[in-house]
Amino acid sequence: MVNLASSPQSTNRQSDKELRSLSESEFLKIDRPWDEDRFYPFRVVSRADLNQARHLLFNPHHDRKASAGSRPVTRTQRATAQKATTMDNRLYTFIAGNTGPWSITKIHTVIGQALETASRLDIQNTEVRELPPGSTWLLRGATSNQRYVTRPEQSSLVASQAGLGRPEASCAALIPITKTPAWWALTQDERREIFESRSSHIALGLRYLPAIARRLHHGRDLGEPFDFLTWFEYAPSDATAFDDLVAALRATEEWNYVEREVDIRLIRSDSSPASVTAQSGGACQPMPKI
Numbered sequence: 001m002v003n004l005a006s007s008p009q010s011t012n013r014q015s016d017k018e019l020r021s022l023s024e025s026e027f028l029k030i031d032r033p034w035d036e037d038r039f040y041p042f043r044v045v046s047r048a049d050l051n052q053a054r055h056l057l058f059n060p061h062h063d064r065k066a067s068a069g070s071r072p073v074t075r076t077q078r079a080t081a082q083k084a085t086t087m088d089n090r091l092y093t094f095i096a097g098n099t100g101p102w103s104i105t106k107i108h109t110v111i112g113q114a115l116e117t118a119s120r121l122d123i124q125n126t127e128v129r130e131l132p133p134g135s136t137w138l139l140r141g142a143t144s145n146q147r148y149v150t151r152p153e154q155s156s157l158v159a160s161q162a163g164l165g166r167p168e169a170s171c172a173a174l175i176p177i178t179k180t181p182a183w184w185a186l187t188q189d190e191r192r193e194i195f196e197s198r199s200s201h202i203a204l205g206l207r208y209l210p211a212i213a214r215r216l217h218h219g220r221d222l223g224e225p226f227d228f229l230t231w232f233e234y235a236p237s238d239a240t241a242f243d244d245l246v247a248a249l250r251a252t253e254e255w256n257y258v259e260r261e262v263d264i265r266l267i268r269s270d271s272s273p274a275s276v277t278a279q280s281g282g283a284c285q286p287m288p289k290i
Contacts, residue, residue, distance in 0.1 A: 090142045092217055093128040094174060094229065096121050097135030102172060102266040105284060110250070112178070112260030121174070121266055123231075139176055141217025141229040148192045153202050162210035169213060169233040171284035173242065174264040176219075176226035183257035184220075199252035208245045211238045226260070239284050 096104065096115070100122030107117055118136040131138055146154055183191065195201050205214075212234045220227040234242050246263070249255060267284045 089125065090144070091125070091127040092141055092143070092229075093124045093126065094121060094139045094141075094231075095124065095128060095132060095135050096137050097132065099134065101268060103269055104264060104266050106263075106265045108263040108265075110261035110263055111258060112262075115176075115262050115264070121264070139174075139219070139226060139229055140222060140224050141219040141226075142222060143215065144218050148188075148195045149202060153196075156206055157202070157209075160206060160209035162213045164213050164215060164231070164233050166213065166233065166235075168235045170268045171234050171236055171239055171242075172266040172268065173232040173246075174229065174266065175232070175246070176229045176260075176262050176264075177258050178225065178227045178260040179257045180259045194254050194257070199249075199254040201249065201252070201254060204245065204248050204252075208238075208241055211235070212242055212245065236284055 096118035098119050100120040102121040102123070104118055104121055107115055109115075116136045127140060128138055146157075149157070186194075196203070212232055214233075215231045217229040217231070218227070219225070219229060232242065265284060
């Protein structure tokens with residue numbers, strides 16, 4: 001039996017390693033004190049680990065006979081488990097390598113440090129902590145609430161935008177960007193002034209809805225190399241419109257605060273990149289003139 005009651009300083013790493021190797025039935029037999037600091041963060045390495053931890057937190061009486069010293073889960077511990085699950089669902093990992101449903105047609109460095117070339121991209125709705133074998137790089141981000149928008153703007157976005165995964169939207173772009181320290185030194189209202197009042201970021205985007213669908217991921221608070229990862233999907237017939245959109249955004253005052261940007265273009269297919277290009281007639285490949 002694994003004993004997690006000992007000092008966290010001396011056995012925390014070993015206990016976590018043992019914890020991840022247990023089956024659910026073994027996991028539920030752990031002789032444990034309910035010490036919130038020992039169970040959060042869970043050091044989760046997979047969704048299965050998180051589900052096991054949640055099962056334990058939400059079923060505190062399940063193994064009462066096997067663990068007579070345990071006591072019911074507290075309200076704080078229950079909220080902790082719910083928060084961990086919510087955050088896990090908001091995390092996305094973009095993995096470039098030689099596998100994945102998206103074929104990379106171009107990786108263009110707009111400004112700053114480049115990303116290594118790769119042939120495929122996989123997107124996982126979880127946090128992948130280590131680079132999988134055969135992969136070149138991975139980028140992580142979390143979805144969040146809308147920033148810098150007014151209520152009327154938010155209503156217009158919700159009413160107009162399309163969802164991801166449309167069958168006709170076989171073209172995609174992943175655009176990671178990092179903004180300068182000068183941008184983050186501004187107050188929220190100063191950033192809003194530049195973002196919309198002087199750069200019309202939201203107004204520009206609304207012109208291209210619902211043809212171009214997007215999802216924004218935040219990386220700055222996670223300590224990632226890029227502040228934002230924006231994923232776009234659109235039909236081949238809208239490739240030129242997408243180029244017009246990104247060119248218009250890059251011409252705004254807001255983009256004076258961008259210090260790193262990479263433009264990655266992709267086509268959805270389970271076949272080879274060469275056959276994908278033939279099927280689409282190269283319609284997904286145009287890049288904006290910079």
